[in-house]
Amino acid sequence: MKIAVLGDSFLCEKISSATGDAHQISFYGTGSEIASIRGGFQEFIVKSRSSSSFIETNADSIIFSSYSSPIAPSESACSTVAFFLDADGESSDSITRRCLESASALALVKGEKKKSRQILFLAKYVRTAGSGMETLYKTARSNGVLFFKYNEASYSGGVLTFKDGDGEYLLEGASVVQPQEESSSYEKLLSLCKMPSAGFFLHPSLTLRRGVYAVKPMSGLFGEIDAQISFILGDLASQAEPLSYAQVDKDKCAACLTCMRVCPHGAMMLDEGGSSMRNLNKSCFACGICAGMCPAKAITMKAASAPALKLGRRKLFYCENCLNASDIPPEIDAEALICGGGVEMEKILKCSSLYDTVSVASCFPESCRHGDGNAKALLFASRCREYLRCAGADEFKIKFFNSSKPLR
Numbered sequence: 001m002k003i004a005v006l007g008d009s010f011l012c013e014k015i016s017s018a019t020g021d022a023h024q025i026s027f028y029g030t031g032s033e034i035a036s037i038r039g040g041f042q043e044f045i046v047k048s049r050s051s052s053s054f055i056e057t058n059a060d061s062i063i064f065s066s067y068s069s070p071i072a073p074s075e076s077a078c079s080t081v082a083f084f085l086d087a088d089g090e091s092s093d094s095i096t097r098r099c100l101e102s103a104s105a106l107a108l109v110k111g112e113k114k115k116s117r118q119i120l121f122l123a124k125y126v127r128t129a130g131s132g133m134e135t136l137y138k139t140a141r142s143n144g145v146l147f148f149k150y151n152e153a154s155y156s157g158g159v160l161t162f163k164d165g166d167g168e169y170l171l172e173g174a175s176v177v178q179p180q181e182e183s184s185s186y187e188k189l190l191s192l193c194k195m196p197s198a199g200f201f202l203h204p205s206l207t208l209r210r211g212v213y214a215v216k217p218m219s220g221l222f223g224e225i226d227a228q229i230s231f232i233l234g235d236l237a238s239q240a241e242p243l244s245y246a247q248v249d250k251d252k253c254a255a256c257l258t259c260m261r262v263c264p265h266g267a268m269m270l271d272e273g274g275s276s277m278r279n280l281n282k283s284c285f286a287c288g289i290c291a292g293m294c295p296a297k298a299i300t301m302k303a304a305s306a307p308a309l310k311l312g313r314r315k316l317f318y319c320e321n322c323l324n325a326s327d328i329p330p331e332i333d334a335e336a337l338i339c340g341g342g343v344e345m346e347k348i349l350k351c352s353s354l355y356d357t358v359s360v361a362s363c364f365p366e367s368c369r370h371g372d373g374n375a376k377a378l379l380f381a382s383r384c385r386e387y388l389r390c391a392g393a394d395e396f397k398i399k400f401f402n403s404s405k406p407l408r
């Protein structure tokens with residue numbers, strides 16, 4: 001399984017050690033390294049920039065970090081740290097946020113001899129629009145960060161000079177942080193709709209595109225990144241051939257790109273010659289939107305020959321806030337919990353030898369009434385999978401999903 005990891009070397013290391021095969025992983029530190037990502041599940045093509053040309057690399061799956069590591073100064077001992085934004089044009093919203101957060105945090109850290117460091121925030125443009133932005137500025141100010149709105153500024157040879165309305169300043173010996181634009185472009189690069197901060201459909205790591213996963217911290221719970229990686233690798237390994245998909249009649253297709261535009265799952269792409277559309281069967285969710293929108297009536301939904309579905313004996317541990325007992329099919333042996341986080345690993349493991357599948361259901365991220373119950377449930381289910389894997393048993397019989405009970 002070839003995996004392209006975007007955005008975070010720590011995440012890349014974790015995935016390499018979880019798969020045990022670093023050669024199958026290609027890593028891209030920032031979105032700006034990548035020119036484009038084409039294709040779909042098991043046939044992605046990542047086009048990256050090298051010094052003088054482009055390199056195309058195949059990948060079965062894409063995993064990106066949707067969290068941003070804090071921006072830290074390179075010289076931690078310096079008594080003055082200057083965040084220097086807008087040096088090469090207006091910095092993005094996400095860079096501004098990260099710098100404000102980092103400046104705020106650094107202003108609270110005592111340096112040598114228990115003295116607070118002086119933290120400067122230099123920007124040519126001041127962006128206060130956007131959710132929570134004003135609060136970030138307020139917090140930074142109250143933590144002691146000094147703000148300068150400069151007209152001109154430059155940094156070379158360890159000297160930072162800048163001019164504002166009051167005069168010209170020169171700063172020597174400070175640690176200057178010039179942040180680079182990076183992961184905010186991943187959603188765009190991967191044609192994902194703007195993702196809610198609360199998480200994703202069904203699971204925090206899933207996105208609307210099959211084979212594309214986002215790893216994000218959920219509640220600060222230790223081990224949560226490992227739990228998400230474990231889920232993703234399990235999900236990748238358990239992907240079956242689709243039972244149905246959209247099929248394009250190339251003779252009727254006018255290559256108008258409508259289907260590509262409306263497909264929410266990135267499952268349509270132009271064929272090699274660019275004269276007609278091609279469905280990426282493995283990425284298709286068979287929702288039928290494209291078939292309804294195609295002006296040439298060139299798309300039909302095709303059912304693959306379905307293998308007999310064997311469900312077997314099923315056990316379900318569920319948070320009673322996320323599912324209604326009456327909605328659970330009677331053939332499932334379901335056990336309600338006050339909170340998903342209360343699920344016991346011992347019980348899951350015992351049930352794994354008595355049932356064909358053991359599922360754990362909890363509420364969507366950030367909607368747990370008990371704080372981090374859903375994150376704990378995911379963690380416990382993932383750990384149980386690891387135990388089964390270590391024991392040489394079928395780890396994928398343990399399943400995890402988020403659900404939400406309609407309010408009554």
Ligand code: SF4
Pocket residue numbers: 248252253254255256257258259260276277293294295296297298299
């Ligand atoms: S909408 Fe129909 S005609 Fe247009 S590109 Fe897609 S398949 Fe072809």
Ligand code: SF4
Pocket residue numbers: 245246262263264265266267268279283284285286287288289290291
């Ligand atoms: S059926 Fe849905 S998922 Fe499949 S190609 Fe059409 S719009 Fe995309």
